[in-house]
Amino acid sequence: MEKENLVKKDLIVSRRSILKGAVGMSVMAAAGSLALDLTTQKAEASILKTIPKKWDETIDVVVVGSGFAGLAAAAEASGARSQTVILEKMPTYGGNSIISGGSYSSWDDKYHLRQEQNLGDDSPAKWKEDWLKGGDFYSAPELIEVIVNGAAPALNWMIDEGGLEIRKVLARHGGHSAFRAHMAIEAVGRPYTEALKKIGENRGAKIRLGTQVSWIWRKDMDGPVLGVEVTKGNKKTNIKVKRALILASGGFSRDVKMRIAYNPALVPEFNCTNQPGSTGEIIRYAQAIGADALQLAFIQLFPFAEPESGILDVFATYPAKGAGYGFVYVNKLGKRFVDEMERRDVVAYAQIKTGVKPTYSIFNELMMKKMAGEKELEAGVRKGRFIRGDTITELAGKLGIPGDTMQETIAKYNKYLQEGKDSDFNKKITKQMVPLTEGPFYAVAQWPAVHHTMGGLRINPSAQVIDIWGNPIPRLYAAGEITGGIHGSNRLAGNAYPDCVVFGRIAGINAAKEKALS
Amino acid sequence: MAVHKIFRNTLVALVGLVCVIYGLASEEVKARTVSTKYSCINCHRDFTAVLQKGHPPVKGKDITACLVCHPPKSTGKPELNAFSARLHRAHQCSKQKLDCLVCHTWQPARIFGLPMQKWTIGKSSRKDMDLLKQIFNSWSSSVFLDALHAKKNVTCKGCHGNTIPISEATIENDRCLSCHGGLEQLTAKTSPLEFPDRNPHKSHLGEINCTVCHHAHRESEVYCLGCHKTFQMKIPGVSIKSSKSTE
Numbered sequence: 001m002e003k004e005n006l007v008k009k010d011l012i013v014s015r016r017s018i019l020k021g022a023v024g025m026s027v028m029a030a031a032g033s034l035a036l037d038l039t040t041q042k043a044e045a046s047i048l049k050t051i052p053k054k055w056d057e058t059i060d061v062v063v064v065g066s067g068f069a070g071l072a073a074a075a076e077a078s079g080a081r082s083q084t085v086i087l088e089k090m091p092t093y094g095g096n097s098i099i100s101g102g103s104y105s106s107w108d109d110k111y112h113l114r115q116e117q118n119l120g121d122d123s124p125a126k127w128k129e130d131w132l133k134g135g136d137f138y139s140a141p142e143l144i145e146v147i148v149n150g151a152a153p154a155l156n157w158m159i160d161e162g163g164l165e166i167r168k169v170l171a172r173h174g175g176h177s178a179f180r181a182h183m184a185i186e187a188v189g190r191p192y193t194e195a196l197k198k199i200g201e202n203r204g205a206k207i208r209l210g211t212q213v214s215w216i217w218r219k220d221m222d223g224p225v226l227g228v229e230v231t232k233g234n235k236k237t238n239i240k241v242k243r244a245l246i247l248a249s250g251g252f253s254r255d256v257k258m259r260i261a262y263n264p265a266l267v268p269e270f271n272c273t274n275q276p277g278s279t280g281e282i283i284r285y286a287q288a289i290g291a292d293a294l295q296l297a298f299i300q301l302f303p304f305a306e307p308e309s310g311i312l313d314v315f316a317t318y319p320a321k322g323a324g325y326g327f328v329y330v331n332k333l334g335k336r337f338v339d340e341m342e343r344r345d346v347v348a349y350a351q352i353k354t355g356v357k358p359t360y361s362i363f364n365e366l367m368m369k370k371m372a373g374e375k376e377l378e379a380g381v382r383k384g385r386f387i388r389g390d391t392i393t394e395l396a397g398k399l400g401i402p403g404d405t406m407q408e409t410i411a412k413y414n415k416y417l418q419e420g421k422d423s424d425f426n427k428k429i430t431k432q433m434v435p436l437t438e439g440p441f442y443a444v445a446q447w448p449a450v451h452h453t454m455g456g457l458r459i460n461p462s463a464q465v466i467d468i469w470g471n472p473i474p475r476l477y478a479a480g481e482i483t484g485g486i487h488g489s490n491r492l493a494g495n496a497y498p499d500c501v502v503f504g505r506i507a508g509i510n511a512a513k514e515k516a517l518s
Numbered sequence: 519m520a521v522h523k524i525f526r527n528t529l530v531a532l533v534g535l536v537c538v539i540y541g542l543a544s545e546e547v548k549a550r551t552v553s554t555k556y557s558c559i560n561c562h563r564d565f566t567a568v569l570q571k572g573h574p575p576v577k578g579k580d581i582t583a584c585l586v587c588h589p590p591k592s593t594g595k596p597e598l599n600a601f602s603a604r605l606h607r608a609h610q611c612s613k614q615k616l617d618c619l620v621c622h623t624w625q626p627a628r629i630f631g632l633p634m635q636k637w638t639i640g641k642s643s644r645k646d647m648d649l650l651k652q653i654f655n656s657w658s659s660s661v662f663l664d665a666l667h668a669k670k671n672v673t674c675k676g677c678h679g680n681t682i683p684i685s686e687a688t689i690e691n692d693r694c695l696s697c698h699g700g701l702e703q704l705t706a707k708t709s710p711l712e713f714p715d716r717n718p719h720k721s722h723l724g725e726i727n728c729t730v731c732h733h734a735h736r737e738s739e740v741y742c743l744g745c746h747k748t749f750q751m752k753i754p755g756v757s758i759k760s761s762k763s764t765e
Contacts, residue, residue: 091730091741092723099722099745188722209727233686276744309747383713 036218036289051217055227055240059085061511062228062239063205063246064213064282067095068189068500069480069507070248071196072154076508078205082243084508086205087230089212090277093197095250096481097500099275100189101317103173103181104166104501105494106151110159113170114179119432122178124148131495134175134343135454135488138295143486143503146461147495150502155182158501162195171371172324172432173493175343179432181321181494187314187372192497213282216245216476218289221467224474225289244475244511247465248504251453251481252280253299259450262296271310271449273302278453283482286457290467291476294484295455300491301348302451306385307358310449315385318371319361319446320344320493325370326433327363328413329446332356334396334406336413339425345490348448358445360399362392362410367434368442380444387443395441410436452491456484463507477511479503558583568608581621582634590632590639603671610658618651630682640681649685653735663734663755677734694728701725716749718742 035049060082063070070086078084088095107122108114114122127148132139158164164184171181184191197207214236215229227240252258253274259266272278287293304319305312319327323340329347331337331354338350351359368377380386389395396406414435416422422429457465457478464472480500487495557579562568565576565583576583588601609616618624623631624642631638642650657664657674667676674682676697677689691701698704705719718731721742731741731753738755 092726094723098724190722190724194724235686309745311745379715 034219035215036220038288038290049215051219051226052229052238054238056237058240058242059083060241060243060516061085061246061508062087062241062244063248063508064228065095065247065249065480065482066093066193066197066207067097067248067250067480068192068196068497069482069504070095070246071097071193071200072501072504073246073248073477073479073508073511074205074207075196075200075203076505077243077246077512078200078203078508080509080512082512084200084205084512086200086207087211087213087228088207088209090275091210093207093209094190094193096275096278097189098193099312100496101312101314101320101493102183102187102189102192103171103317103321103494104151104155104183104192104497105173105176105180105492106155106182106498107148107178107180108152109166109182110152110156111166111168113168113182117170117179119170119172119179122180126178127176127180130175130177131492132488134492134495135490138298138485138488140485142461143459146506147486147498147502150505151498154498154501154505157505158192158195158199162199164191164195169371171321173320174323174341174347175490175492176494179324183321183371187317187376189497192501196501213249213285216282216285216289218473221290221469225476240517241475242516243514244477246463246507246511247282247286247457247476247478247482248480248500248507249282249482250278251456252278252283253450253453254278255280259299259453262455263299266299266301266450270301271305271308271447273305273310273312273449273451278481280453283456286465286476286478289473291465291473292458292468292470293456294458295488296453296484298454298484298487298489299450300344300452300454300487301448303344303347303351303448304361304444304446305449305451307445307447312449312451313385314376315380315383315444316446318363318368319444321371322361322363322367324430324432325363325367326417326435327361327367328410328436329359329361330401330406330409331359332401334401334403335409336424339422339427341427343490344451344493351446351448358447360401360443360445362395362436362441362443364434364436364438364441366438370432370434377442380442385444387445388440389443390440392436392439392441395443399443452487452496453481454484454487454489454491456482458485459483459503461506462510463503464510475511475514477507479507581632585632585634590635600671603668603673606654606673607658607668610654615655615658618647618654640684642682642684646684650682656735660735661755661757662736663732663738666755667734688727689729689734691725691728694732716742716746716751718751 035051037049061077061084063074063084063086066086066088074084074086107124107127128144131144132141159166167183167185170179171183172179173181210232212231213228214231217226217228219226225241225245227238228245230237230239253272254276256268258280283293302312304316306316327340328336329338329340337354338347365377377386381388387395387398389398392407392410393403396403414437417429417433417435420429459465459478460472463477463479465476465478467473480503481496486499559579569576590602621632623629623633624647627641627643629638630640630642656662657668659665677693678687695701695704701719705717708719709717718740732738732755737757738753740751740753742749742751
C-alpha cells in the first residue's frame with residue numbers, strides 16, 4: 001500500500017516541478033546534458049532529447065529568417081560588432097517581405113511628405129490610436145508605443161544608410177485616419193529588403209540560404225537558449241549561440257494544418273498570398289522550450305488577392321491604396337457591399353458574404369495617377385488584370401455585371417461624394433476622394449486569401465521572448481510576424497513593415513549586448 | 519625507368535583483367551570501394567578500331583597508353599579536343615557503365631587520380647565516391663542539365679573546378695555566367711516577348727542563385743511557378759513528363 005502511494009506521488013509530480021525543481025535537476029544531473037522539450041506528452045519523456053556534446057560551430061548572434069525583421073536584426077547586431085549569421089531555409093532570401101506590397105506606415109519621414117503635401121495632421125499618438133482600434137484593442141499598447149516612435153527613424157535609417165528611395169507621395173489605407181503609407185520607387189518590398197541587406201552586409205552579416213533550423217537547444221526552464229540544430233540537405237549540424245538567438249521566421253499562413261487548428265474557418269480552399277516557406281515550425285520549436293504564444297487564432301485575410309491563384313501582385317495592391325482616393329467596390333450584381341475605407345477583415349468577410357466570387361474595384365485614371373503612372377495602368381490592362389471600359393456600362397458588360405445596376409450604383413456614389421455623405425455604408429467622405437465621372441473606367445477582380453498571422457510568440461518591449469510563466473527567456477529574442485499581440489485581431493495595411501524593422505533593430509541591438517558565453 | 523613502370527603497370531593490369539571480365543559478364547558493374555587497376559584490352563584488343571582516322575597507332579593496355587599524349591589538363595575549362603569528355607561519355611553510355619576505378623586510382627579520402635600521375639584530382643571519401651559514381655551516371659545519360667553539359671563536352675570540372683566535387687558542393691553564379699552570360703545578356707536572351715517583366719532572370723526576387731531553378735543532377739524546376747501557377751514558363755533539364763505539365 002505504501003509502495004503504491006509512493007509510485008503515485010512520483011507520477012503526479014507536475015511538469016513544472018520536473019523542469020524547475022529538484023526532481024528535474026537530479027534527473028538531469030544523472031543523465032548529463034538533457035534538453036528541454038515540452039512537445040512530448042509525458043514529463044519524463046520531455047527531457048529525453050540530449051544537448052549536443054560537441055558543437056560544430058559557435059556564432060555570436062544567430063538570426064532565423066531573412067525578411068525585414070531578420071535583416072534589420074542582423075544589421076544592428078553586426079553593427080554592434082557581433083559576428084552575425086542569418087539562417088534562411090528557403091533557396092532565396094527575403095521571405096514574405098521581398099514579395100510584399102511595399103507600404104511602410106510612418107507618421108513622419110525625413111522629407112516630411114505629409115506636411116509638404118498638405119495631407120492633414122498626424123502624430124505617433126494618433127497612429128497608435130488607429131492601431132489599437134484597428135486590432136480591436138487586442139494589441140499590447142506598450143509594444144505599439146515602441147513601433148510608432150521608432151518607425152520614422154527606422155525609415156530614415158534605410159534611406160540614409162541603405163540607399164532606399166521612396167516615392168514622394170503618400171497613401172491612406174483602410175483603418176488609418178491619416179496619410180501615412182510610404183512607398184518605395186518600385187511598389188514592392190524588395191527595395192526595403194535590399195536596403196536592409198546592404199546595411200547588414202556592409203557591417204559583416206552573412207546569410208546562409210537553404211539552411212533550416214530544426215531545433216532550439218535549451219537545457220531547463222531557467223536557463224538560456226544554448227544554440228540551434230540546423231538541417232541542410234540531409235545533414236544536421238549544431239550551432240552554439242554565443243550571445244543570442246533571434247527568431248524572425250515569419251508567420252504560418254502556408255501551414256494549412258496549423259491555421260485550421262487555430263481558426264477552423266480557414267479551410268484549405270482559401271488561397272494564400274504568402275511565399276511557400278511561411279509554415280510556422282519555429283513557433284512550435286520555441287513553444288517546445290517554454291516560449292509563450294498568444295492570439296494564434298487571429299489570422300488575416302487579404303481582401304484583394306487575384307481570385308484564382310491568391311497572388312498579391314502589384315495590381316492587387318491598388319484596391320487598398322486606392323480606397324482613400326475613392327475606389328468603389330462592387331459585387332457581381334453591380335452593387336456596393338461595404339464601406340471601402342473599412343478594415344481588411346470587414347472588407348474580406350463582406351466579400352465572402354456576397355456569396356459570388358469575385359468582387360471588383362472600380363476606378364478611373366485620375367485616381368490611379370495619385371498613386372502610380374500610366375505605365376502601371378497599361379501593364380495591368382495588357383496582363384488582363386485591369387479591365388477597361390470607356391463607359392461604366394461598357395465596363396459592366398465586360399465584367400458580366402448588369403449595366404443599368406452598375407450605372408445606378410456609380411451615379412448614386414458620385415452623389416454621395418458631392419454631398420459628403422454615404423447614406424448606404426456611412427463611409428467618411430474626404431476631399432481626396434475622386435468621383436467616377438471621367439472615363440475611361442477600370443476594374444480589378446479581387447477575392448480574399450489568407451495573408452497574415454497576427455498571433456505568435458509573446459515578446460516584451462525589448463523584443464525578448466517571454467516564457468509561459470511570464471519571464472523573459474535568456475538570450476532569446478523575436479521580431480516580426482512570428483510575434484503575437486502586436487496587430488491584435490486585425491493588422492492594418494502598412495503596419496507590418498515598421499513592426500518588423502523597428503523590433504528587428506531592437507532585437508539585434510539587445511542580442512549584441514548580451515555578454516558572450518565563454 | 520618509365521618503360522619499367524609501364525611494364526609493371528601492365529602486369530598489375532593483367533591481374534585486374536579477371537575482375538573486369540567477371541564484372542562485365544555479370545552485368546553488375548557496381549561501385550567498388552577498393553582501388554584496383556584494370557586494363558582496356560578485354561574490350562579493345564586493338565585501339566585502332568575506336569580511334570579517329572589518322573590517329574597515330576597506340577600501344578599499351580590501359581589508360582596510361584592515352585595519357586602519354588593526352589595529359590590531363592586541370593584548367594577547369596572545356597578542352598578543345600574534348601578528349602576527357604569523350605572518353606568519359608564513351609565508357610558511360612547506355613550500353614555499358616564502367617566503374618570509375620577501371621581507369622582511376624583511388625584511396626578513400628586521400629587520392630583520386632590517374633596512374634602515373636603524381637597529383638590527385640581531389641579527395642573523395644567512401645560516401646562521396648558513391649555519390650560521385652551515381653552523379654557520373656546521371657552526367658552521361660540523364661535528361662538533366664549534367665547530361666546536357668556532357669553533350670557539349672563539359673565534364674565535372676567545367677562547373678566544379680579543378681578538383682572532384684564533394685557532397686554539398688554548390689556552384690556560384692559567376693561560374694555559370696562565365697559561359698552563359700553575363701547576366702545582362704542572359705536576361706536579354708530570355709526576355710518573354712509578351713510580358714518582358716516576367717523574366718525569370720530579372721524577377722522581383724532580385725539576383726538569386728542560378729541553382730534555385732537549375733539543378734544539374736536532378737530535375738530542374740521553374741521556382742516562379744511555385745506561386746505564379748498560371749505563368750507559361752519552360753526550363754531545360756527536365757523529363758518529358760514534367761516539361762509537358764509546365765507547358
